[in-house]
Amino acid sequence: MRVLVCVKRVPAPGARIVLNEDRRSIDTALLGFAVSPHEECAVEEGVRIVEQHGGSVTVLTLGPPEAEEQIRAAFAVGVHAGARIEAGPEDPDPVATARAIASAVQGLEGAAGPFDLILFGNESADSGGYQVGIRVAHALGRPIVSGIKAIEIDDGAMTVQRPTPQGAEVYELPLPAAVAVREGINLPRYPTLKTRLSAKKTPIELVTTDAAEGGQRMIELVPPPEDTSSVQILGDGPEAAAAVVDVVEQLVSL
Amino acid sequence: MSAFVFLVEHDRGAIAETTLGGLRAAREVAAAARLDLHAAIPGTSGDALADEVATHGPAGIHLLHHELLDDYGPDAWAAGASQLADSLGATAVAATGTDRGNEVLAHLAAVRDEAMVANCLTVSVGADAWEMTRVRWGGSLHERSSLTGDLKLLTFAPHAREPEPVGAGDASTATFTPTLDAVHATTVVRDRTETAAGVTLATAPVVVSGGRGVGSAEGFAPLEALAARLGGVVGCSRVVTNNGWRPHSDQVGQTGTVVAPDLYIACGISGAVQHWVGMMNAKHVLAINTDAQAPMVTKADWAVVGDLETIVPAILAEIDRRHG
Numbered sequence: 001m002r003v004l005v006c007v008k009r010v011p012a013p014g015a016r017i018v019l020n021e022d023r024r025s026i027d028t029a030l031l032g033f034a035v036s037p038h039e040e041c042a043v044e045e046g047v048r049i050v051e052q053h054g055g056s057v058t059v060l061t062l063g064p065p066e067a068e069e070q071i072r073a074a075f076a077v078g079v080h081a082g083a084r085i086e087a088g089p090e091d092p093d094p095v096a097t098a099r100a101i102a103s104a105v106q107g108l109e110g111a112a113g114p115f116d117l118i119l120f121g122n123e124s125a126d127s128g129g130y131q132v133g134i135r136v137a138h139a140l141g142r143p144i145v146s147g148i149k150a151i152e153i154d155d156g157a158m159t160v161q162r163p164t165p166q167g168a169e170v171y172e173l174p175l176p177a178a179v180a181v182r183e184g185i186n187l188p189r190y191p192t193l194k195t196r197l198s199a200k201k202t203p204i205e206l207v208t209t210d211a212a213e214g215g216q217r218m219i220e221l222v223p224p225p226e227d228t229s230s231v232q233i234l235g236d237g238p239e240a241a242a243a244v245v246d247v248v249e250q251l252v253s254l
Numbered sequence: 255m256s257a258f259v260f261l262v263e264h265d266r267g268a269i270a271e272t273t274l275g276g277l278r279a280a281r282e283v284a285a286a287a288r289l290d291l292h293a294a295i296p297g298t299s300g301d302a303l304a305d306e307v308a309t310h311g312p313a314g315i316h317l318l319h320h321e322l323l324d325d326y327g328p329d330a331w332a333a334g335a336s337q338l339a340d341s342l343g344a345t346a347v348a349a350t351g352t353d354r355g356n357e358v359l360a361h362l363a364a365v366r367d368e369a370m371v372a373n374c375l376t377v378s379v380g381a382d383a384w385e386m387t388r389v390r391w392g393g394s395l396h397e398r399s400s401l402t403g404d405l406k407l408l409t410f411a412p413h414a415r416e417p418e419p420v421g422a423g424d425a426s427t428a429t430f431t432p433t434l435d436a437v438h439a440t441t442v443v444r445d446r447t448e449t450a451a452g453v454t455l456a457t458a459p460v461v462v463s464g465g466r467g468v469g470s471a472e473g474f475a476p477l478e479a480l481a482a483r484l485g486g487v488v489g490c491s492r493v494v495t496n497n498g499w500r501p502h503s504d505q506v507g508q509t510g511t512v513v514a515p516d517l518y519i520a521c522g523i524s525g526a527v528q529h530w531v532g533m534m535n536a537k538h539v540l541a542i543n544t545d546a547q548a549p550m551v552t553k554a555d556w557a558v559v560g561d562l563e564t565i566v567p568a569i570l571a572e573i574d575r576r577h578g
Contacts, residue, residue: 013528016527017391037509093369094370095367098364125509126391129372130351130372131372137364144441146353146356146357164265165454166449166454167446167447167448170443170444170447171442184495184505216369216371216400218397218399221397224394231555238560238565238567241565241568241571243558244540247556248484249576251460252459254577
C-alpha cells in the first residue's frame, strides 16, 4: 500500500481568537500550531494501514516554510516521506489549493507510482471549506467519500463507515481511492524522543505551484457578535443543589 | 427568469432537520437575485416530501428519479443536481451546510470547476459578485467573502435561518431523470449498521456533559445517572475523548457532534472555543466548575462553583427527595 495524507498547518484549536489589524489574519503571537484535528487522525490512520498491510506513508502539505514543522511531527509518528507545496502566509482559495495538491500528487506519483489511498481531513479547523479533498479526488479521477470514521482494507477493496445518529452508513470503494476522515477514527499516538530526533533528519521535498484561483475571495475576517448572556451564580458547592433543581424543574418534567 | 436550485436533503424519505431553514434562506437570496427558486428532491423515496416543500415557496419542485438516487451517494446526488441546473438554465445551486449538503455541493463544484462557499450566514446579491458572511473555526470566527462564477454554489450554515412556510403555494411538480452511470454508483451507500436506539446526542433535549474536571472514565457514573434522570444523554469535551475516558461519539464540539438541547449541563468543562461552538445553540446552559472565571461559567445562564464530585450527587439526591 502506498498511502498519501494531506495535512494543513493551523493555529492550535481551542484558544481565544484575536484578529490582526489587517482583519485578514489572526494574531498567532501567543498560539502554537498543529495540523487540523481530523488530519492528525488521518496521519495516524495512514500509519496504521501501512503497519497492517505494508508499504509507505507520505505526507503532503501546502504552506509556508514553517509548515515543515507539521511534516516533521508526522515523521515522528511513523510517516516515511514528506513534501511541501510552497505557499505564502495567506491561504490560496480552495480551488487553487486543490489544483496545487492534485498537480503535486501527480508529480509524486510520476516518480514512484500511484498512491492506493489518499487521506484528507473532513474539513480544515480554520477555514472549514469542506471541499479541497473532494476537488483533488475529482481532478485525479478517484472516488471519495467524506466524514469517515472507520476504514477496512481487504484485497484491493476498501470498506468505509460514516457515522449517523442511529449507527453508520457503509460504503465500498475500489482502490485507488480517497477518503476524508473525521476525528475519532482512531486515537493518535504520541511521538517518542527517539522518533522525534530521527524525524529531524528526513528530507522534505519542495514543490512549487502556479495554480490559478477560483471565484471565491476572502474580504475580511469578522469576530462574531459577543455573547451577552450574564451568568447567575446559583451558589457554591453541594448546598446549591436546591437552587439547581428549582431551575431544572422549569425546563424538564421530572 | 433564470433559476436558483435548492437541494432538499432527506434520508430515505425522512427530511433533514435543517433543510427547510436552508430553503428559506435560498428563497430570500433568490428573490434578491431575481431568480426563480426551484427545489430538487433526489430519489423516489423523497417524492412524498413535495407537498411540505411546496409550502416553503419554490416556483418549481423537481423529483429526481433514478435508481442510483434511491439511497444517498454524493457523486450521484451532485450529478442529478448539476443536470437539473443545466436543464433549468440555473445560475446558482445551494443546500444546507450539513455533512451531506457540504459534501454534495463540493462534488458539484469539483465537477463544474466552480467556486463553492460553505456555511454562509448571510448573502447579499450584487450585479456580478455575491458577498457572503460565512462560518470559520466552527463558528468562533466569521469571514466576509465574495463569490463570482456562472454557476454560484453555496451552502447555508445550519440554523442560519429557521423555516418559514409561506402558505399552500402553487409550485409545479415535475419528474426529472438524470443520466447517471457506474462512476456515480461507486459512492452510493451500500449498507447500514444500526447501533443506537432511543435518544441520540444530536437530538437529546438534555445533555449532561463532562470535561477534564471529571478526572476519569469512572467519574462519569454520576453524570450518567443525572442524564438518565433528566431524560437526556451524556456528552463530553475533546480532552475526555483524547484521554480515552469516553468514545469519540460522545464528543460535543467543532470536531465532534454539534448539539442544541433545551438544557446543557457542563460539568468540569472550561469552555474552550472548540467546545463552545458545539453547544452554543443550547437554549439554556448550566455550568458546574471549580473556576468561577472559566469561560463556560461566565457564558452560562446559571453556574454552581465547586467540585462536581459532590455537587452532581447532591443534585440527584435533591431530585429524588422532591420527586421520589
